[in-house]
Amino acid sequence: MTLLRRGAPDEGLLDLLEESGRNAERAGRLLSEMLAGFPERSDLARDVLLCEQEGDRITHDIMHRLHASGARPAFDRGEVHALATALDDIVDYTEETADTFGLYGIEAPMEQSEQLADVLVRAAAAVASALGTLRSGGELAAHLVEIHELENEGDRLSRDAIASLFTGGVDPMVVIRWKDIFESLEQAIDSCETVAHILEGIALRNGRRGR
């Protein structure tokens, strides 16, 4: 499966989409690093917040470019709009997770949160690679399969983690805090799959199936 454009490539738009992908990947890595070194590295939540603000800026630029330009874009406007929004969601949920640690006064991480953050990093890296095929027209299917598999893994980890909170005798406050964190991590990973679905739609709309 490849992403072939129907018009002349808008290099500026492609730059922004790729930048958005790299930003999502960076946010995921920062969160993963923060959890691995928590609580000593809790300061990284600030860097994740900066990523979130950068993500908003990139999304705004994409929208502006998409609608301000009179030229017919290479891809459907609606699809690019959805793509930019989904990319922004990855960073938003990542930032929400990092912020919750401070907000809820988390004292120590849970192993499952580190595992989910690792899945998020890999999924975001796969998203960034998949976005690169917009420009290169390279093979997309392998990236989509990887993202899908990672989303399944994230789903399994998240369900297992939430179930573990409801075993007998766990502090109800721990349950409340960590259920929220596991869910926001899962949503960040789900957003990666949303990006994959949109990219797949773009590829199919352009009438080219993968090898």
Place this chain on the structure above:
Amino acid sequence: MLGHSVVRDSADGPPPLMSAQQGPIRLAVIDSDSGFVRVLVKRLEGVGWEHRTLTSPPRVEDLLAMRLNALVLDLALLGPRAWEYLERVCTSLPGLGVVVCTGQSTVAQRVRGLRLGADDWISKPCHPEEVVARVEAVVRRRKRASARVDTGPMVAGELEIRTDQFQAFAAGHSADLTRREFELLHLLADGQGQVLQREEIYQRVWGYAMARGDRSVDVFVRKVRHKLERHSPDWLYIHTHFGIGYRFQPELKDGAAIESGERLADAALEEPAAAEDPPARVSRP
């Protein structure tokens, strides 16, 4: 797991380990007589005790996690398992004051209950004020006994653990431990060189069952180690047993184990040591 319960925990979380209890009395009432429980709870709220009412007997581990001072138990609720349960509770939780409050009983039954470990026996019908007074008396007696046992600091290497100040001193300097850090260190040091599992540490210090994957114990051990190392850098106090938990044993970092009495505080030198005993690591003057 637990039956209907009413919890009135303070906003700052559960109090410290039983021996260090200083706040209001924490009481559990195991009784299915709703009328009696309602009247008793009203009285408990009046005196400001933290209480929990249960209509079915919890596991002993759950009672441990509640970190109670006292338990009021209606044996009639337990049926044929009553004696076994009472014995298990009294044996497993020696620091817990147990007051049996049940219906009509024979002299033989009351004697049996007290011999199995109950601290007091009240026959229903009874006035809630009397129940409160008897629980208070049981807790008071236990606190006195505990105070006699806990006198004096625990000394290990360059470390002095003072339960009266909720603080540890490394080479004479305060380690500035938070309450939870202190409880963790005190629990480990009290283990007399035994490996304590993470789950057990969490349950004893945090007062709840540990959720799978929770790294709170690891993080707090790291914090305690760091604080002790600031003033006692040559000593290793808390040892990691990977995949299991932690063990407290003071050792010099060059690997030389400390012989009995060596470098311990003068008071600790009075600690008697039988010839076949292992070297004393932790001592109380």
